[in-house]
Amino acid sequence: MKIVFATGNKDKLREINEISQGSGIEFILPEAGFNPVEDGLTFEENSYKKAKEAVRVSHKMSLADDSGLCVDALNGAPGLYSARYAGTQQEKINKILKELEGVSDRSAKFVCVMTLLDENGEILHVSKGECKGEIAEHQSGVNGFGYDPVFVVENYGKTMAEMSEDEKNQISHRGRALTDMLNFIRTLH
Numbered sequence: 292m293k294i295v296f297a298t299g300n301k302d303k304l305r306e307i308n309e310i311s312q313g314s315g316i317e318f319i320l321p322e323a324g325f326n327p328v329e330d331g332l333t334f335e336e337n338s339y340k341k342a343k344e345a346v347r348v349s350h351k352m353s354l355a356d357d358s359g360l361c362v363d364a365l366n367g368a369p370g371l372y373s374a375r376y377a378g379t380q381q382e383k384i385n386k387i388l389k390e391l392e393g394v395s396d397r398s399a400k401f402v403c404v405m406t407l408l409d410e411n412g413e414i415l416h417v418s419k420g421e422c423k424g425e426i427a428e429h430q431s432g433v434n435g436f437g438y439d440p441v442f443v444v445e446n447y448g449k450t451m452a453e454m455s456e457d458e459k460n461q462i463s464h465r466g467r468a469l470t471d472m473l474n475f476i477r478t479l480h
């Protein structure tokens with residue numbers, strides 16, 4: 292079964308297909324012209340907007356995700372704006388570390404919401420995954436992407452960037468949201 296995954300990012304597509312291996316489901320890129328506007332006020336709204344745009348160009352069942360890092364001491368920031376918080380990834384990490392200088396409550400979570408639409412744009416299922424942890428004092432690890440080097444996973448005592456891809460997929464917000472979504476998709480056929 293082929294389902295459009297609403298992204299222009301081939302690495303994300305590869306990661307999603309890796310987690311889905313053996314499920315009989317293959318995710319493919321949207322048709323040309325995919326250009327989502329992420330101006331929603333929640334992860335739910337943005338994932339819906341992305342999936343709707345994928346249905347518009349592809350006319351097929353489409354799945355989208357929206358994710359971000361929410362830091363308690365920053366009132367949930369960067370949250371929806373995680374991708375646009377600063378210029379480069381390193382600048383984003385530096386900004387978080389600076390904002391948390393001297394702050395003792397460093398608790399944070401990654402959130403991922405996925406929305407599945409049918410070929411007419413009707414909602415079939417929404418899933419959500421969270422991964423709790425805290426922001427380290429210093430970055431460590433070279434794997435993964437984004438804020439991984441400063442996110443220490445609860446009960447693991449290491450950053451996401453110190454985990455293998457497999458290990459991260461087992462406990463990550465995206466891995467959890469996708470597991471729930473795949474369970475739903477299996478009920479469709």
Ligand code: IMP
Binds near residue numbers: 357358439451
């Ligand atoms: P989006 O879901 O593609 O809109 O991306 C949201 C942003 O959140 C990314 O650009 C990253 O900065 C951050 N983010 C989301 N998931 C992760 C993750 O697993 N590790 C590190 N950063 C992440």
